[in-house]
Amino acid sequence: MSETLYDFAVIGAGMAGASIAAELAPHARVLVLEAEDAPGYHSTGRSAAFWEECYGGPGVVPLTLASGSYLREHGFLSQRGALYIGRAEDRDEMDSFVRQFDGTGVSIERLRGEAVRARVPQLREEWCDAIYEEPCADIDVAGLHQHYLKALKTAGATLECRARISRFEKEAGGWRILSESGESWRAAEIVNAAGAWADVIAERAGARPIGIEPKRRTVAQLRVAPVAPDDQPLVLDISGGFYFKPDNGRLWLSPHDEIPSEPCDAAPEELDVACAIDRFERATNWTIEAVERRWAGLRSFAPDRLPVYGRDPECAGFAWFAGQGGFGIQTSPAAARLGAQLLLGLEPDELTRGIDRARYSPQRFSDMKARLTG
Incomplete structure (x- = not known):
């Protein structure tokens, strides 16, 4: 049982969890909890990923274009067309x-x-x-994933594998997170980067599922x-x-x-x-x-096929970094930077400047529900 109070507990260590943890870790105490024996077992490890400007539709283009320069600069793209x-x-x-x-x-x-x-x-x-x-290019998915795993560890984040979450308990200062094997951890905020399990994790934390x-x-x-x-x-x-x-x-x-x-x-x-x-x-x-x-x-x-980044408007201390369809790998640099800036209260930088934060906020689903029931 760990009594360390982390600032953020990121649930999932696939590309989503690894990338946002790497962006958070230089600024905060970060814990990454992965259910499998090793990170990237599911979608990340099975991707035939390509960086393709139109993939995901016009609403995803800003994230894709912003990520392109980062992926090229770090050598993760190979020209394809x-x-x-x-x-x-x-x-x-x-x-x-x-x-x-x-x-x-x-x-x-x-x-x-x-x-x-x-x-x-x-x-x-x-x-x-x-x-x-x-401009379409192949992505070195394994290389990119390892890049983020290395970055989060270098910045001092803690990665725990075989950490299957059974429940979350609210406590003073945040959350106690309990695993199926009896381990527990403490964190001020939960970051839901659990991919296909995102709504499952939300329900266990008492948050309203989005419909991912x-x-x-x-x-x-x-x-x-x-x-x-x-x-x-x-x-x-x-x-x-x-x-x-x-x-x-x-x-x-x-x-x-x-x-x-x-x-x-x-x-x-x-x-x-x-x-x-x-x-x-x-x-x-x-x-x-x-x-x-x-x-x-x-x-x-997500129901509107756009990703979901940011704090849940109804569940304090719970944030989303999920619903990234098949475009999560190609948009990971800009998405992770944007997600971290939202959680840390940072202004946009050269990678995220011009991206409409509200477009990807979980608030949009609460607004939609209010309009439907209004």
């Missing part, structure tokens, strides 16, 4: 996609016909319309002929039916699924892999020689 593809019947959807990003600062251009297949020669002819995003819903995403590694060149772009169906990218002579393929799930150790379903393969074969001329690996992870979304 992204190609959203469609058929003639998808033209209206392509036009709508371009319009929604007008004025956001993303770098996209329209391609048609042979210019599309020049990027990916194996595409079938009917996939004749595309939007190309040159985990959704399963499946990925399969294929061996194809001819071999997919590693310099080809990430390819995404404009209608959301699939995406794929080359990786060391193989292809990573996803059906772009978002299957509602309970918080769990996610596993791939054969039907989802089969759907991905069917869509892939309808769009390309590659021959699939083998499905070598398959895996799944959970992405967790």
Whole structure:
């Protein structure tokens, strides 16, 4: 039993928890509690992450663009490019996609016909319309995660693994946090960075759940002929039916699924892999020689699909850093800096200046409820 009173207890040591703890630790006493044997077991360790300016929609773009310079400066990005593809019947959807990003600062251009297949020669002819995003890059997810874990430890934060939380008790000065194994810790504030378990943690602390819903995403590694060149772009169906990218002579393929799930150790379903393969074969001329690996992870979304950063307006001493969907890794530098500034009462800096804090505040859900019941 620890009698140290930490300023912040961060729940979860995936990318969300590690990054915000690293930003808080130089300014405060920080404890990070991770349920698994090691950090990053769930979504962080299963990500096929890419830094893609449009991913998550216009509301996420400010976080993505702000994070890009940090990720490049620290060597976590490798140039890839992204190609959203469609058929003639998808033209209206392509036009709508371009319009929604007008004025956001993303770098996209329209391609048609042979210019599309020049990027990916194996595409079938009917996939004749595309939007190309040159800045898209692969992210060294493991390297970025270790970067934050090292930073939080260097700054003096304490990381405890195998710390499955059973309950929280309010006490003078903050909280007592109790684990299933009987350990306990004390902290002035709780920072909920528990990913798929965010609403579960909120309920155990007596906070109102926001409605953050985990959704399963499946990925399969294929061996194809001819071999997919590693310099080809990430390819995404404009209608959301699939995406794929080359990786060391193989292809990573996803059906772009978002299957509602309970918080769990996610596993791939054969039907989802089969759907991905069917869509892939309808769009390309590659021959699939083998499905070598398959895996799944959970992405967790708030009801409006925007992340949730900041103190809960109804539960004192409880803050949210959750609901980051599939874009939590690519936005982690700006998001963690912003989250820490909110909790520490700091002004924006060069990384977060211009980001609308209210857009991501948990207060928006209380305001929405008031309007609905008003």
